[in-house]
Amino acid sequence: MNDPIKDFVEKHRGDFDHLDAPQLDLAGLKARLAQANDQKRHRLLIVKSTWWMAAAAILLVCAVGFWFFRLANQTVNPEQHFAGTQDTLHQQRPQKTKAQSTPDQNPAAVKYVSAPIKKPRHRKTVRSADQLNQLLKQLNDSTSSSSRLAAILTIKKKELISYDMLNRLSGTIQKDGNSNVRLAALSVLEKYKEDAYVSNLLVSSFNHQDDPMVQLVLVNLLGKMPNVQIDEKLYALVNDPSTLEAVKDEAYHILLKENKL
């Protein structure tokens, strides 16, 4: 059988016989092996940490994006109504967090974003929706002032406050046909008088007020509040012959106190 490798070895046997076998360097071999392992391990670690960092960065970006998305959803929209949508069902209380602007108000006025509130359970939410629908229905019930009063008292007790509700109550103070209802709505806004948004609503209500009982309460309330400018309206009231004497007295009192007479 013709084996080319066997033939080659037989032919060149003499060429290999003068070479000595190398001595075994066990320590050097071990050192080289250890170095190789170290290099391998080091490379592995570098690769792993990079991936982890990349994953962490992606996760962070996702988390921040999700947080902003949630925050944007929780921002109170003055045009939103409690009725109808579940997004607006949370019981919101105005808390000063950052400045924004609403379309129907003074741009200089400080606006608020609702505080993050725990989402109620679904069943509770549905019940709240029904309750709020019922309340808004009551608040707009032109046939019964007692019904409107009852709605306002419920809003006050349960603190169902949102921009929309504040605007509605401000409208009630200005336009409701019943003084008792106007006064009740005013007592709700009075609770939040420290807020710039509410104080703007109070000033607006005062400027459009034609009920003497409500005028009296508003003069007394706004007259004590710092940084509220109602002087022009006070002058208008004291110079108006149809103004109730008690209201004039109160207006004079405020102007005298401020040394503006």
Next chain:
Amino acid sequence: MKYQLILLFTLLTIGLSASAQKQYKVAKSSGKINLNISGVIVEGYNGNEIIFSIPKNEDEETDERAKGLTVINSSGFKDNSGLGLDVTVKGDEINVNPVSISNQTMVTIKLPQDIKLSFTNNSNMYQDSVVLKNLKAEINVAVTGNDIVLLNNVGPMNIRTLHGSVDATFPAEPKGPISIVSLNGHIDVAIPKTVKANLDVVTRSGKVYAAEGLKIVLNQVASERTSTGTLAVTKTGTNPLLARSLTGNVQVKVTTNENNYSYTTGNTISADGEVLNGKINGGGIDLILKSTHNNIYIREK
């Protein structure tokens, strides 16, 4: 006491003049009656007709020329009742207006109990008493100067008078909310001991009197009125130190190296008056009583 006298007088008047009355009837047992007159006595009853009546004036001369004609005024109101009143039924509403503003007679109305009542009088000159008794439906009263007497009306009710007073007694189970507001007049309410209510009582320059038997439990006092305290100020020199209080007197204690001086200065700004929030029998209907410049009396019936 005042409203009891008014009631006695009213009943006597009604009794004596019962045989000599002019009456006008409207068949109605539900809906709402709007009264825009100077004063009225309304008594709720279990019937199906609204009965208007005024005492017959025996000395009244009859104008022969006016026979077959109807009195009409500039507002378009006609004396269609023969009582000097325009009574118009429009759907569920019954509107009652005077034909002559200056020559109004006190009208007595027997009203089916379930008809809502609204009384309005913005006149500064023509103001008689408003007495409402035994009504079971909603009541609204908005007047300038009328005194108002409410006797055993179930409610709910919104009462507002600028210069008049309000005297009320409530039945054992009134319906809320009940809101009674006066600018200058007193508010006097008598409440059965068993009534459960949330009280909201406010007066700026008056006082609040309450019967101990009613066991009113007050909520925590409003924060504005508890914001009192001691402010320690160290000041040297000749410039004056100003102290001002919005809710009460200012007490100043001056300490020098040698002596102590202490005095109280008067408050130039009017106090906020009384703001009481509380519950009777654990709370129930909303009862709001506000008199800006007069006292509020809460007594046991």
